[in-house]
Amino acid sequence: xxxxxxxxLFGDRAKLAMLLCGLAFSALLMAQQSSVFFGIMSWTYTxxxxxxxxxxxxxSMVEQVNDAKPLRDTDLGRVRSVDxxxxxxxxxxxxxxxxxxxxxxxLITLVGIxxxxxxxxxxxxxxxxIEDLRLPDTVIVDEWGAALMGRMGVGPxxxxxxxxxxxxxxFEINDIQARIVGICKVxxxxxxxxxxxxxxxxxxGYTLGARRTLSFMLVEPQKGVTPIELCDRIERxxxxxxxxxxxxxxxxxxxxxxxxTFWWFWTNTGIPFSFGTAVLLGLFVGIAISGQTFYSFxxxxxxxxxxxxxxxxxxxxxxxxxxxxxxxxxxxxxxxGVGMAQAIGRVMIEKGMPPFVMYPQxxxxxxxxxxxxxxxxxxxxxxxxxxxxxxxxxxx
Amino acid sequence: xxxxxxxLFALALAGAAAxxxxxxxxxxxxxxxxxxxxxxxxDKDGLIAAAGLxxxxxxxxxxxxxxxxxxxxVHVKVxxxxxxxxxxxxxxxxxLRAQQAVQQAAVSAAEATAERAEDAARRWTGIKDSGAVSAAExxxxxxxxxxxxxxxxxxxxxxxQTAVLLDRLVLRSPIDATVLQVGVxxxxxxxxxxxxxxxxxxxxxxxxxxxxxxxxxxRMREGLPAxxxxxxxxxxxxxxxxxxxxxxxRIEPFxxxxxxxxxxxxxxxxxxxxxxxxxxxxxxGRTLFVGQQMDVYIDASQNAPGK
Amino acid sequence: MSPVAPIVAVxxxxxxxxxxxxxxxxVALKQADxxxxxxxLIMLVGPSGCGKTTxxxxxxxxxxxxxxxxxxxxxxxxxxxxxxxxxxxRKHLGFVxxxxxxxxxxxxxxxxxxxxxxxxxxxxxxxxxxxxxLDQVGLKGREDDRPDGLSGGQQQRVAIARALxxxxxxxxxxxxxxxxxxxxGAHIMQLVRxxxxxxxxxxxxxxxxxxxxRFSDRIAEMEDGRISRVxxxxxxxxxxxx
Numbered sequence: 001x002x003x004x005x006x007x008x009l010f011g012d013r014a015k016l017a018m019l020l021c022g023l024a025f026s027a028l029l030m031a032q033q034s035s036v037f038f039g040i041m042s043w044t045y046t047x048x049x050x051x052x053x054x055x056x057x058x059x060s061m062v063e064q065v066n067d068a069k070p071l072r073d074t075d076l077g078r079v080r081s082v083d084x085x086x087x088x089x090x091x092x093x094x095x096x097x098x099x100x101x102x103x104x105x106x107l108i109t110l111v112g113i114x115x116x117x118x119x120x121x122x123x124x125x126x127x128x129x130i131e132d133l134r135l136p137d138t139v140i141v142d143e144w145g146a147a148l149m150g151r152m153g154v155g156p157x158x159x160x161x162x163x164x165x166x167x168x169x170x171f172e173i174n175d176i177q178a179r180i181v182g183i184c185k186v187x188x189x190x191x192x193x194x195x196x197x198x199x200x201x202x203x204x205g206y207t208l209g210a211r212r213t214l215s216f217m218l219v220e221p222q223k224g225v226t227p228i229e230l231c232d233r234i235e236r237x238x239x240x241x242x243x244x245x246x247x248x249x250x251x252x253x254x255x256x257x258x259x260x261t262f263w264w265f266w267t268n269t270g271i272p273f274s275f276g277t278a279v280l281l282g283l284f285v286g287i288a289i290s291g292q293t294f295y296s297f298x299x300x301x302x303x304x305x306x307x308x309x310x311x312x313x314x315x316x317x318x319x320x321x322x323x324x325x326x327x328x329x330x331x332x333x334x335x336x337g338v339g340m341a342q343a344i345g346r347v348m349i350e351k352g353m354p355p356f357v358m359y360p361q362x363x364x365x366x367x368x369x370x371x372x373x374x375x376x377x378x379x380x381x382x383x384x385x386x387x388x389x390x391x392x393x394x395x396x
Numbered sequence: 397x398x399x400x401x402x403x404l405f406a407l408a409l410a411g412a413a414a415x416x417x418x419x420x421x422x423x424x425x426x427x428x429x430x431x432x433x434x435x436x437x438x439d440k441d442g443l444i445a446a447a448g449l450x451x452x453x454x455x456x457x458x459x460x461x462x463x464x465x466x467x468x469x470v471h472v473k474v475x476x477x478x479x480x481x482x483x484x485x486x487x488x489x490x491x492l493r494a495q496q497a498v499q500q501a502a503v504s505a506a507e508a509t510a511e512r513a514e515d516a517a518r519r520w521t522g523i524k525d526s527g528a529v530s531a532a533e534x535x536x537x538x539x540x541x542x543x544x545x546x547x548x549x550x551x552x553x554x555x556x557q558t559a560v561l562l563d564r565l566v567l568r569s570p571i572d573a574t575v576l577q578v579g580v581x582x583x584x585x586x587x588x589x590x591x592x593x594x595x596x597x598x599x600x601x602x603x604x605x606x607x608x609x610x611x612x613x614x615r616m617r618e619g620l621p622a623x624x625x626x627x628x629x630x631x632x633x634x635x636x637x638x639x640x641x642x643x644x645x646r647i648e649p650f651x652x653x654x655x656x657x658x659x660x661x662x663x664x665x666x667x668x669x670x671x672x673x674x675x676x677x678x679x680x681g682r683t684l685f686v687g688q689q690m691d692v693y694i695d696a697s698q699n700a701p702g703k
Numbered sequence: 704m705s706p707v708a709p710i711v712a713v714x715x716x717x718x719x720x721x722x723x724x725x726x727x728x729x730v731a732l733k734q735a736d737x738x739x740x741x742x743x744l745i746m747l748v749g750p751s752g753c754g755k756t757t758x759x760x761x762x763x764x765x766x767x768x769x770x771x772x773x774x775x776x777x778x779x780x781x782x783x784x785x786x787x788x789x790x791x792x793r794k795h796l797g798f799v800x801x802x803x804x805x806x807x808x809x810x811x812x813x814x815x816x817x818x819x820x821x822x823x824x825x826x827x828x829x830x831x832x833x834x835x836x837l838d839q840v841g842l843k844g845r846e847d848d849r850p851d852g853l854s855g856g857q858q859q860r861v862a863i864a865r866a867l868x869x870x871x872x873x874x875x876x877x878x879x880x881x882x883x884x885x886x887x888g889a890h891i892m893q894l895v896r897x898x899x900x901x902x903x904x905x906x907x908x909x910x911x912x913x914x915x916x917r918f919s920d921r922i923a924e925m926e927d928g929r930i931s932r933v934x935x936x937x938x939x940x941x942x943x944x945x
Binding site for chain 2: 006010020052053073074075077078079080081085086087088089114116117118119120121123130220222238245331332333334335336337338341342343349358359360362363
C-alpha cells in the first residue's frame with residue numbers, strides 16, 4: 001500500500017515538480033541564507049582564526065575581539081609569571097589609516113606580532129618569508145588587501161596600476177613607510193580592513209601617540225595544563241581576562257572569545273534580525289508553497305481517498321500513506337535544496353565573497369524544518385481526508 | 397518511471413551528501429600551529445617574569461663636558477679600550493691659544509718691567525749711604541720693584557689658568573673602560589652640562605637590570621636565582637637550552653616609573669617597576685651587547701606560599 | 704416478500720435516515736425495509752431522490768441510520784463504530800462506482816491491488832491475484848496502462864476487477880452503467896453477472912437504467928424513502944416501464 005502511496009505521488013509529475021520546487025526552494029533559502037549569515041558572523045571573530053594561539057589574554061573589560069582595550073607592557077611579565085604558562089607573546093591590533101601611493105586612504109587592521117618568535121604569524125604566505133619582517137619598515141599584507149590596495153596604487157609610469165600589490169611595493173602608515181615583504185592568505189574580517197602584519201615593536205611606531213600598545217597576549221599552556229584551567233589561573237593571578245581561542249560558537253563555554261564575539265554581534269547588531277527574516281521567509285514560503293501544493297494534491301485525490309475509505313481503508317492506513325508521500329517529497333526536496341545551496345556555497349567559497357559557513361547544525365535544522373513543513377502539510381491533508389464521508393463516493 | 401524516481405532520490409541523496417561534506421570545512425579553522433620560532437618556554441612553577449636590559453657591570457658612564465665648545469678631535473672610536481686619563485674628545489682651543497699668546501707676551505713684558513724695577517731698587521739700595529738718595533726715594537724704588545714682581549706673578553697665573561682651561565678642553569676617561577657609544581662628530585657643538593654623547597662602560601662583566609611589575613614586587617626576595625633568555629636568540633639555536641644563568645646582585649630600593657625599553661621615538665611611561673640587578677658571566681661563544689633586551693625568569697618557587 | 708425463508712444476505716428494517724438540521728430536514732429514508740438474498744443479483748430502482756443511494760450507503764456501512772436495524776451476513780451494522788465498520792467493509796464488500804473512481808496516477812494493476820493491499824496482503828501476492836483478476840475481465844496485457852488510457856467500458860472492467868479481487872460476499876454497484884453507452888453497459892452487466900455468480904454472494908445494483916433490468920434476479924422499487932414494490936420477475940417491471 002505504501003508503495004502505491006509513492007506511486008500516487010510520483011504519478012502526477014506536474015504536482016510533484018511543484019511540490020519539490022516549493023520544498024527545495026525553502027530548503028535552499030534556509031540553508032543558503034543561514035550559511036551566509038553564519039559566514040558573515042564568522043567574520044566577526046576573524047582575528048581569532050587568522051592569529052592562532054591557545055589562549056588570548058585581554059583587559060578585563062573586553063567583550064569581543066575587535067574591541068581591544070590596551071594593556072600595560074608589564075602585564076606580559078605578570079602573565080608569564082603565572083604557573084602553567086609555557087610562553088606568552090605580545091600582540092598589537094588596531095585599526096589605522098594607511099596612505100596609498102596615489103594619496104588615497106584605506107583603513108587597515110594593523111597586527112603587531114612578537115618579532116622574536118612570530119607567534120600569531122599568518123599560517124600561509126603566498127609570497128615572501130616571515131623572517132623578512134625583521135627588516136626595517138616591513139609589513140606583510142593579506143592577499144585580498146593587496147588586491148584592494150593595488151587598485152589604489154600608482155604604477156611606475158604614474159598611471160593607476162590596477163594589479164595587486166606585491167613584494168617590494170610600499171605605502172605609508174602614519175607617515176612611516178611600510179614596505180611589503182610578504183603576501184599572506186588569511187580570512188577576511190567583518191570590520192573590512194585588510195590584515196597588515198608587522199612586528200610588535202614596529203606597530204608601536206606605526207601607531208604614534210598611542211600610550212599603550214599591548215592589545216592582547218597570546219599564551220600557550222604548559223603540557224598537562226588545559227587551556228580552561230590556565231585561563232582560570234591567569235584571571236585569578238592577574239585580574240585580566242583570559243579566553244580560549246576555539247571557534248565553536250555552538251558551545252556553552254563562556255571562555256571562548258570567538259563565541260563571545262559572535263554573540264556580542266548577535267545581540268548588538270541588526271544582522272541576525274535581517275538574516276533571520278530571510279530564513280523565516282524561506283520557512284514561510286516553504287510552508288505556503290509546499291503546504292498549498294500538497295493540500296491541492298490531497299484535494300485532487302480526495303474522492304479516491306474517499307473511495308479507499310469506502311473500500312475499507314482505515315484512517316490509520318490513509319494517514320500513513322499521506323505521511324509517506326509528504327516525507328518522501330520532503331526528503332527529496334531537502335536533498336535537492338541543500339544540494340543547490342552547497343553548489344552555490346562552493347562557488348562563494350571559491351570567490352571568497354560573500355562568506356559562506358555551512359555548519360552541520362544548519363543542515364540538521366533545515367532537515368527538521370523541511371520535514372516539519374511536510375508534517376504540517378500531511379496533517380492538513382489527513383484532517384481534510386478524515387472529514388470526508390466515505391458515503392460521498394456514491395454521490396456521483 | 398521507476399528509474400526516474402530512483403534518479404530523483406539519488407540526486408537528492410547526492411545533494412545532501414555534498415552539503416554534509418561541505419560542512420566538514422567548518423572544522424578546519426580549529427588547527428593551531430606552533431609559532432615559526434620556538435619561544436623561550438618556561439618549565440617551572442613559581443617564576444617571576446621580567447623584562448631585562450643588559451648594561452655594563454659598573455653601570456655605564458655617560459661622559460659629560462665641563463665646557464661648551466666645538467669638537468676639534470675625537471680620539472676614540474667604538475669598541476676602543478681606554479685607560480683612565482686617556483683622551484676621548486678635544487674641543488676647539490684656538491681662542492684660548494690666542495689668549496695664551498697674549499698672556500705669554502704680557503708675562504714677558506711684566507718680567508722686563510720687574511727686572512728693571514728690581515735692578516733700579518738694587519742699585520739705589522747699594523748707594524744708600526752716599527746720601528745721593530733719600531730714604532723716601534729708596535722706599536719708592538723698592539715698592540715699585542715689589543709691584544712689578546706681583547704683576548709678573550699675576551701674568552704668570554693667568555697664563556697657567558689658560559693652560560688649565562686648555563687642558564680641560566680635552567675630555568679624558570675617568571675609568572678603565574670600553575667605548576660603547578660615540579654620538580658626536582668633529583665640528584659639532586657640545587654644551588656644558590649636557591650629556592655628552594660618549595658612553596663608556598666596563599663590559600668585561602655585564603649585568604642586567606630587570607623591570608619587575610610592581611604587582612609582582614611582593615614576591616621578590618633577595619638572592620633569588622634567575623634565568624635569562626636573549627631576545628631574538630631563538631632564531632639562532634633550536635632545541636637546546638639557550639638560557640643564561642643569572643646571579644643576584646641587588647634590588648634597587650626605589651620603585652620607579654618604567655620607561656619603555658623599545659627605543660621608540662616617544663618615551664612611554666607604562667607603570668611603576670621594581671628594578672632588580674643580576675650579574676652574569678659572558679657565555680662562551682655567544683655574542684652579547686650592552687643594551688640588548690632579555691626575558692628574565694626569577695625563580696621565586698622557594699618562598700612561594702605553600703611550596 | 705417470499706414466504707419461504709431464504710438465506711438472507713442483507714436485511715434492513717425500519718431504517719430512518721434524514722439529513723440537515725431539524726428545522727430544514729431532508730428525509731432520505733423513512734421506515735425502509737429491504738432484504739437481499741445470497742446468490743442473487745438484486746436491483747434497486749426508482750426516480751432520482753427516492754433514497755436509492757442512501758439505502759445503498761446504509762447497507763455498505765458508510766452511513767449509519769438514525770433508526771432501524773441493518774444486518775449484513777448476520778452482522779448488525781447499526782451498533783458498530785467507525786473502525787469496526789471500516790474493517791467490515793474491508794472484508795465483506797466490493798464496490799463498483801458510477802464514476803469508476805480509479806486512481807489516475809496508478810496503473811491498472813495497481814488499482815486492482817488496492818483492496819488486497821488494504822487487507823494487508825504482500826505486494827507480490829496482491830500483484831499476482833490482481834493480474835489474474837484482470838485476465839478474467841478481459842484486460843490481459845493492459846495491466847501497466849494508466850486508467851485514463853482506457854475507454855469507459857475498460858475502466859469499468861478495471862473497477863469490477865477491483866471490486867471482486869478480494870472475493871467479497873457482498874458486491875455493491877452504484878449506477879455502474881450510467882456513464883456507458885447501451886452496448887457497453889450490457890457487456891458490463893453481463894460481466895458482473897458472470898463473475899459474481901456464486902451461491903454465497905449477493906450483488907446489489909442501484910440503477911435507473913431499465914435496459915439492464917434483465918440482468919437482475921429481483922428488482923426492488925423505491926419511492927419516497929421506502930421500498931414500494933418488489934418484483935420477483937424483472938420482466939414484469941421491464942414491460943410495465945416500456
